[in-house]
Amino acid sequence: MPEPVLEVRQLVRHFPVRRGLLRRTVATVKAVDGVSFTLAAGRTLGLVGESGSGKSTLARMLAGIERPTAGQVLVHGEDVARLSRAGRKRLRRDVQMVFQDPYTSLNPRMSVGEIVGEPFAIHRITPAGGRRAAVGELLELVGLEPGHASRYPHQFSGGQRQRIGIARALALRPGILVCDEPVSALDVSVQGQVVNLLQDLQEELGLSYLFVAHDLGVVRHIAHEVAVMYLGHVVEHGPSGDVYDDARHPYTRALLSAAPVPDPAVRFAPAGDAGRGDGAITLEGEPPSPTNPPAGCVFHTRCPLARALGSEAADGALAGETAVLTGERPGGGHHVPERCARTAPVLEPRAACHFARSVPAAVKVES
Amino acid sequence: MSEEARPLAGAWRALRRRPDTVAAATVVLFFALMAAFPALFTSTSPRSCPIRDARLDPQGWGAAHPLGTDALGCDVLATLVHGVRPSLLLAAVVVGVSVMIGVTLGLLAGYYLGWVDYLVSRAVEVFLVVPLLLAALLVLSLFQGVDLGAGTFQVILLPAVVLILFGWMPYARYVRASTLEAKNLDYVTAARSLGASDVRIMVRHVLPNAIGTVTALLPTSVAGVISAEAVLSFLGIGVRPPATSWGIQIEQGSEWVTGGAPHILLAPLVCLVATVLALVVLGDALRDALDPRLAR
Numbered sequence: 070m071p072e073p074v075l076e077v078r079q080l081v082r083h084f085p086v087r088r089g090l091l092r093r094t095v096a097t098v099k100a101v102d103g104v105s106f107t108l109a110a111g112r113t114l115g116l117v118g119e120s121g122s123g124k125s126t127l128a129r130m131l132a133g134i135e136r137p138t139a140g141q142v143l144v145h146g147e148d149v150a151r152l153s154r155a156g157r158k159r160l161r162r163d164v165q166m167v168f169q170d171p172y173t174s175l176n177p178r179m180s181v182g183e184i185v186g187e188p189f190a191i192h193r194i195t196p197a198g199g200r201r202a203a204v205g206e207l208l209e210l211v212g213l214e215p216g217h218a219s220r221y222p223h224q225f226s227g228g229q230r231q232r233i234g235i236a237r238a239l240a241l242r243p244g245i246l247v248c249d250e251p252v253s254a255l256d257v258s259v260q261g262q263v264v265n266l267l268q269d270l271q272e273e274l275g276l277s278y279l280f281v282a283h284d285l286g287v288v289r290h291i292a293h294e295v296a297v298m299y300l301g302h303v304v305e306h307g308p309s310g311d312v313y314d315d316a317r318h319p320y321t322r323a324l325l326s327a328a329p330v331p332d333p334a335v336r337f338a339p340a341g342d343a344g345r346g347d348g349a350i351t352l353e354g355e356p357p358s359p360t361n362p363p364a365g366c367v368f369h370t371r372c373p374l375a376r377a378l379g380s381e382a383a384d385g386a387l388a389g390e391t392a393v394l395t396g397e398r399p400g401g402g403h404h405v406p407e408r409c410a411r412t413a414p415v416l417e418p419r420a421a422c423h424f425a426r427s428v429p430a431a432v433k434v435e436s
Numbered sequence: 437m438s439e440e441a442r443p444l445a446g447a448w449r450a451l452r453r454r455p456d457t458v459a460a461a462t463v464v465l466f467f468a469l470m471a472a473f474p475a476l477f478t479s480t481s482p483r484s485c486p487i488r489d490a491r492l493d494p495q496g497w498g499a500a501h502p503l504g505t506d507a508l509g510c511d512v513l514a515t516l517v518h519g520v521r522p523s524l525l526l527a528a529v530v531v532g533v534s535v536m537i538g539v540t541l542g543l544l545a546g547y548y549l550g551w552v553d554y555l556v557s558r559a560v561e562v563f564l565v566v567p568l569l570l571a572a573l574l575v576l577s578l579f580q581g582v583d584l585g586a587g588t589f590q591v592i593l594l595p596a597v598v599l600i601l602f603g604w605m606p607y608a609r610y611v612r613a614s615t616l617e618a619k620n621l622d623y624v625t626a627a628r629s630l631g632a633s634d635v636r637i638m639v640r641h642v643l644p645n646a647i648g649t650v651t652a653l654l655p656t657s658v659a660g661v662i663s664a665e666a667v668l669s670f671l672g673i674g675v676r677p678p679a680t681s682w683g684i685q686i687e688q689g690s691e692w693v694t695g696g697a698p699h700i701l702l703a704p705l706v707c708l709v710a711t712v713l714a715l716v717v718l719g720d721a722l723r724d725a726l727d728p729r730l731a732r
Contacts, residue, residue: 079585110524125620129625132629133629134629136626158631161629161630161631162631165629166625166626166629166631168622168625168626170622170623173621173622173623174621174622174626174639175623176623176640176644176645177629177645177725177727177728177729178644178645178728179640180728187630187632187640188630191627191630191631191632192631194631219662221728221729223728223729226440234626237626237630241630275685375717
């Protein structure tokens with residue numbers, strides 16, 4: 070495995086909830102609660118999960134916008150928190166962010182040239198050949214014309230604006246780009262162009278991406294590895310193909326089955342209808358509040374597997390389970406919580422056997 | 437840098453294309469000229485006030501008293517012309533300094549929140565609940581024996597201090613509110629993740645997008661200052677005689693509106709309304725011109 074450019078160890082971000090006259094902390098929102106992973110040079114890690122799972126908070130911590138409550142972020146092996154102010158500024162140049170909404174991420178009162186050239190102004194750098202030439206080159210790199218520098222953001226379409234945002238992020242020649250849902254605000258036709266641009270840039274400049282998205286299709290297309298987040302934890306992490314084709318964690322399976330398939334016949338095929346799709350796994354209930362996550366495995370309150378195990382779950386056996394990814398990923402392979410890995414054979418048939426109603430049927434198939 | 441100069445050049449081009457803007461600019465220039473060179477507009481002294489000529493009706497151009505005389509027999513046109521300088525200077529100084537104080541404090545409060553915001557917000561509330569006249573009386577008693585001199589600036593110094601002291605709060609409030617809104621937008625986050633300093637973020641990103649409400653407030657504030665100054669004059673801490681101002685004229689003229697001499701009030705009132713309207717139009721045009729989204 071190549072040298073990691075970015076390493077995250079047990080990263081935690083808690084937001085205090087303050088109430089009352091004395092602003093006492095009455096609760097803590099555990100947005101990110103112990104996440105570890107590594108990102109190698111030239112690779113893309115896709116981060117998926119539903120709203121509120123902590124994806125964006127994680128992305129913002131990596132880009133230096135949020136400070137972690139605990140844990141370490143290592144860029145090229147250096148702990149960001151331990152560095153001096155100047156050192157942090159230097160490292161910050163190496164991790165840049167692409168934002169979700171291209172309509173709010175560009176200052177409407179600055180010209181494109183000022184926006185893309187601002188990183189140079191902030192870091193007091195005069196690039197070789199002058200700032201204007203450098204801005205022109207950056208605009209060409211992302212598929213715009215150098216002449217666009219004198220225009221203003223409102224004169225561009227969403228896709229073009231996102232290209233401007235990417236050009237700004239690339240100005241300081243970073244090694245790592247944190248993309249927080251970079252295409253989810255764009256038209257589907259434009260999404261493809263921007264994703265392709267990102268892939269071309271990765272090839273050309275050897276960039277590493279942390280690609281946050283809730284669109285599983287886009288992540289499958291661009292990511293080499295996928296990490297699935299639920300309630301501030303990574304519940305499954307592995308090479309893209311493995312996670313998509315052989316998801317082990319019940320949450321990942323539910324997430325994958327909820328991804329829209331552009332074919333109604335497949336989409337609504339009954340569960341277990343061989344060769345026509347797995348049928349949708351419907352998770353019951355809402356995600357628990359991140360202020361008071363369930364003890365043990367955070368997913369056990371909604372886990373069809375936990376329910377299938379029935380009495381064992383009721384005894385609280387699952388509550389004591391550390392069904393969360395911790396520490397290093399052994400051997401860089403497919404990684405899920407131990408319990409899910411152990412119980413996985415029970416779920417092995419590709420049909421939604423752990424889907425509460427179909428459990429008996431699936432068991433029959435197996436026996 | 438030419439990149440910096442371009443928005444201003446564009447602003448000038450957009451300004452020129454609007455006839456209402458040109459008219460408004462003409463009005464403002466006219467009064468500015470009057471303030472600078474009052475002798476061009478009248479040869480009568482505002483201090484020669486023969487009481488037997490009191491409350492003469494307007495006599496038209498070329499006559500001794502084109503706009504008539506006031507209750508004391510002073511020439512209305514001469515008073516008007518000589519009152520422009522203190523009135524406009526006072527308005528400009530008060531609005532300018534209050535905006536500077538208000539915008540700075542509002543920006544700091546909205547950006548840093550925490551104890552800065554606590555201090556600024558409480559200060560705003562304290563100054564808002566103290567009645568202007570009460571505070572004016574206090575300042576008056578503090579400065580009663582002080583002779584500041586007779587120059588235009590010295591004449592307006594006292595009312596300026598009082599009006600600034602109790603005039604900066606609305607700006608601070610508006611700017612604080614729009615700063616709160618603007619500072620959470622992605623482009624501010626983007627600048628921060630690039631490592632921009634707080635000052636740079638405030639000046640380049642937050643302020644230009646938060647100042648809109650204040651520019652809309654400015655022209656009417658000018659009118660407010662001129663009329664507030666009239667009230668202060670009544671208390672003796674406004675512009676002091678023998679200097680004159682539009683505020684004093686309006687104050688004195690209002691007694692005679694129903695007494696057969698409405699021109700004493702109407703002359704300065706028309707000038708005040710014209711100035712304020714011109715500033716409203718100019719303010720609108722300037723705001724549109726500086727907003728790249730509205731440029732053609």
